[in-house]
Amino acid sequence: MDLKIFGTKISYTDQGKGQPVFLMHGNPDTRHSWNGVMALLGDEVRVIAPDFPGFGDSDPLPDEFDLGPAGMSRLWEAFFNALGIDGQIVVAVHDIGGPAFLPWVTENPHRVRGLVITNTFFQKDYRWHEWARIWQTPIIGSLAMMALNKPVVRWTMNRGGGNIPEWFVDDTYSRMHSIMRRTVIRFYRAYAKPDLIFDNWEETLGAALKQIPSQVIWGDKDPYIPKGFAEKFGVRVTHLPEHGHWVYITEPAIVAEMLLAFAR
Numbered sequence: 001m002d003l004k005i006f007g008t009k010i011s012y013t014d015q016g017k018g019q020p021v022f023l024m025h026g027n028p029d030t031r032h033s034w035n036g037v038m039a040l041l042g043d044e045v046r047v048i049a050p051d052f053p054g055f056g057d058s059d060p061l062p063d064e065f066d067l068g069p070a071g072m073s074r075l076w077e078a079f080f081n082a083l084g085i086d087g088q089i090v091v092a093v094h095d096i097g098g099p100a101f102l103p104w105v106t107e108n109p110h111r112v113r114g115l116v117i118t119n120t121f122f123q124k125d126y127r128w129h130e131w132a133r134i135w136q137t138p139i140i141g142s143l144a145m146m147a148l149n150k151p152v153v154r155w156t157m158n159r160g161g162g163n164i165p166e167w168f169v170d171d172t173y174s175r176m177h178s179i180m181r182r183t184v185i186r187f188y189r190a191y192a193k194p195d196l197i198f199d200n201w202e203e204t205l206g207a208a209l210k211q212i213p214s215q216v217i218w219g220d221k222d223p224y225i226p227k228g229f230a231e232k233f234g235v236r237v238t239h240l241p242e243h244g245h246w247v248y249i250t251e252p253a254i255v256a257e258m259l260l261a262f263a264r
Helices: 031-039 069-083 097-107 130-135 140-146 150-159 166-173 178-190 202-209 227-233 250-264
Strands: 001-003 008-015 020-024 044-051 089-095 111-120 214-219 236-240
Touching: 001 069, 008 031, 020 031, 020 097, 031 044, 031 166, 031 250, 069 097, 089 097, 089 250, 097 111, 097 202, 111 250, 130 140, 130 178, 140 178, 150 166, 202 227, 214 227, 214 250, 227 236
Parallel strands: 020 044, 020 089, 089 111, 111 214, 214 236
Antiparallel strands: 001 008, 008 044
C-alpha cells in the first residue's frame, strides 16, 4: 500500500484488524524485516509497518524536509492522519527507527498504548560506531556507502551478532538501492551530533515514558549500540546475552509476545 505524505510516496504494510501495532525498522532494513514478527502477530491486531522514506519502496523526503526530531514527529503525525488513526497504538522501534519515531512518541504519550524498544538510542551521550562516522564524513562517506557490496554487508550484519540468517542478509542487500544509500547518508549526517540533536528531547522522552507501558528488549552482543544504553530509557529491560543488534530477527517470538501483551 502507498500514501502520499508531504508529496512523498510512503509504502507500508497494513494487515489484520483490531488494535493498531506500528513497527519502525532501522538501517539497512525495510518493513520486510518485520515479517517474522508480523507472522507471529497473526490477525489478532492491525499491523502497520512502513518503509522509512527513501528505504524499500518509499520515495525519499524532499531535500528541504527537516530530518531532525521535530520533522520526524511531524511526518508520522501526518501519516497517522492520512490513515485515519487517532486512537492509541502499540509501537516497536529498532536502530535508527528510534530517532526516526520516538520524537512522535515523545510528543504523543497519551496515544501510545505500549512501546517495545530494541537496540536503539535517543541519548545525548551516544557515540556513533565506526561505520556511521565514515558515512558522516563528506565525500569519503558517500563513496564508502556506494561501494558497499554483499560480502561487506554480510560481514557487517554477522558482526552484529546473534546468528543472523542468510535469508535476511540476502533480502536486505537486494533492497539496498542507490536512493536508500543516499538516504542513509543524509539521515546519519543529520544526527551526527547526538549531544545537540537530542538536547531537551532525551529528557522529554524520559518524562513521556513514565506515562507509557514500555519494555526494552536488548541483544547484548550488539557492537553498534552498547548494552548500557538499554537502561538509559528508564523502563523495564530484558537482556538477551546471546543475541546481537537484530534481536527482532533472531528472537521474533519475544518481541511479538510483548507487542500482543500491550495490545490486549
